[in-house]
Amino acid sequence: MTDLRTDGGRGPASTGSSVRRPADGTRGGRPSGPLGRFHHRRWGDAWLIGLFGFLLALPLAGQPSVWYDEAATVISATRDWDDLLRMLGTVDAVHGLYYAVMKVWFDLVGYSPTSLRLPSAAFIGLAAAGVVLLTRTVSTRATGVVAGIVFVVIPRSAWMGTEGRSFALGTLIAVALTVVLVLAARRAGSPWQLQARWWALYGLIAWFGASTFIYLALLVGAHGAVILWAVASARVGRRTVRPMIVSLLGWGVSSIVAGLLSLPLVGVVTAQSGQVGWIKPIGPRTPSQVVLTQLFPENAAFAAVAWVLALVGLAMLVRRGVRLVRARRRSTAEPVGEIAAFESAYLHAGWSPTLLQLAVVWFAVPTILLVYASTLTSPLYSPRYLSYTAPAMAMLVAVGILALRWRPAVAIVTAGLVALSLVQVAHDRGTTRKADADWAGISRIVTEERAAEAPGTEEAVVFGPVRRHPKATSRIVAYSYPDAFRGMDDILLRTPPGDTDGLWEESYPLADRVDEVEGADVVWLVTSDRQDIRPEVAEALTPRGFVRTDDWHVKNANVERYERVPAEG
Incomplete structure (x- = not known):
């Protein structure tokens, strides 16, 4: 007779007799009832x-x-x-x-x-x-x-x-x-x-x-x-x-x-x-x-x-x-x-x-x-x-x-x-395996560069658009990796997320807030590589004495670092 069980024959015996439970209500000494199969x-x-x-x-x-x-x-x-x-x-x-x-x-x-x-x-x-x-x-x-x-x-x-x-x-x-x-x-x-x-x-x-x-x-x-x-x-x-x-x-x-x-x-x-x-x-x-x-x-x-x-x-x-x-x-x-x-x-x-x-x-x-x-x-x-x-x-x-x-x-x-x-x-487990994002890579770059800066350096940051999500900005990187951006002056932030009725924050246009960089020694830019605002940022910062010292392309995003150049004379 074919054994239809999948437990190697350890389940109910396949014999010609009826399968009956003992009179004490157990299965071979084990508890029965709805929890019977959850035996310890x-x-x-x-x-x-x-x-x-x-x-x-x-x-x-x-x-x-x-x-x-x-x-x-x-x-x-x-x-x-x-x-x-x-x-x-x-x-x-x-x-x-x-x-x-x-x-x-x-x-x-x-x-x-x-x-x-x-x-x-x-x-x-x-x-x-x-x-x-x-x-x-x-x-x-x-x-x-x-x-x-x-x-x-x-x-x-x-x-x-x-x-x-x-x-x-x-x-x-x-x-x-x-x-x-x-x-x-x-x-x-x-x-x-x-x-x-x-x-x-x-x-x-x-x-x-x-x-x-x-x-x-x-x-x-x-x-x-x-x-x-x-x-x-x-x-x-x-x-x-x-x-x-x-x-x-x-x-x-x-x-x-x-x-x-x-x-x-x-x-x-x-x-x-x-x-x-x-x-x-x-x-x-x-x-x-x-x-x-x-x-x-x-x-x-x-x-x-x-x-x-x-x-x-x-x-x-x-x-x-x-x-x-x-x-x-x-x-x-x-x-x-x-x-x-x-x-x-x-x-x-x-x-x-x-x-x-x-x-x-x-x-x-x-x-x-x-x-x-x-x-x-x-x-x-x-x-x-x-x-x-x-x-x-x-x-x-x-x-x-x-x-x-x-x-x-x-x-x-x-x-x-x-x-x-x-x-x-x-x-x-690769860094970019989730939606082709490498915000961790952006975080590492910013963290390493900031570690090399002189003590007391004043920094500001400009967050541009983020790819594929028009309601958010690249500030999303800072929410995900806050330590990398801690202490920076977020010059475009109008209303933090917690003070809004929505999911994300509210931001100022760059033109309305660019003068806020006057107290900064370094300005960071994090933005999408599609909705690219790098030319706009460069045009705004250059007349104010900043030059671009480094730039990185990090999986659907661009990162730039601007540093103030001391005025001659």
Whole structure:
């Protein structure tokens, strides 16, 4: 008889007898119930892989230059609370809760490029641990371990772990929400008070998720589709649907409450929708964005291997699911033999979402809904906005890998995926890997040059435009690397960001403030290489006794240093 398990035969015995639990309500002496698969011995796998995810993201996390989106986190999370709340009323409300989390973090440890990204590394590690626990709850230990490893090395996950934005936190929330869905579903036959607690927890996490990143609301809708699929499958397989209907009601109530609590945020976010005007409409490139960019940016080799394995895993789950349904239709007796082993290992006897249902719906429904909505309204689909679908892909890939059965083959393929990812991880630690920005390079130049200046040198700085972002200026470099510019006279600054209702500062025109350089010995210019104001600055400074002593071109930006020449005679 074929062994359908993927744990090397360590799961439920594949015999001709029924698989029954001991009378004491345990599985071989281990706790049963909704937390049965979270037995203390099994937490070790989760924490080890979570640590792997954290340590993969941590090395040299501060080396890549901060870029525009991360600078938005910095400038928002370093404001006073009153200033932050005022800003969120006009812009970036969709990221408000994340900014609040980061503000608390910066208040505790201070800001640096490393501290900016450290929480994301921790969130990815916790999400990886959650993927292990979730997957083994609806599958086997081996599937959970492999799924956790695959999740960590998926290129989008590796990117999230070094990004000072809310994507890693959103993915952690998505995993936690799905874990609670499974555990709440398993309590469908419990007293209503206990069920209510689980669904209240689900609603709380759903609200927190939507408040952190509004697109997580799509996952809540996807969970409803999971339950409906389970109801349909139960009817076909002649199983009772009552526990599933109870779960559907619990999900519905908790989702509605979370939605109502989120309505104020939705209203504010809708009013601020113009800030995503940069998203391109759905077009010929959209399929490649879904297949490649969404989870495998800049790593086509990893994408090709992962998709093949995911499709193999999907085919395996579908085939075995069909066999299980057919077996149930032939008999109402408890399944035996390999069907019992498979049901315990993959589909889990009793009411619980299956790995197939969770993984397929988790990836497909948010993607389809967002792409479809983008065709009806203004463009909404950006591949990185669905980064939280990475756990679903990891689960399918894990099943595909374990379909190889031969342990050395499983190890080789898993190691191959890790290697493909590590090559990109090493490459992504380059200074200019984030949006072709090298603000860190500008910071180094300014810092080194200032260190060589005579004590008491008075310096001023002129910040020009920044490439691709007309609402900001090159002052964004100083927000990201403040130490390099500390003590300089920012002559064009009219209103600091914290004193405005918007994200960025307000500036004077150069012509209105050029006389402010009279007290300076050195003037620095940082500007875009596209909206080039160097001629204008030179024309303004030369009559005032300044000459250009150095200039640098640094990845989409120009830096110049002017020094006052003593008047002759």
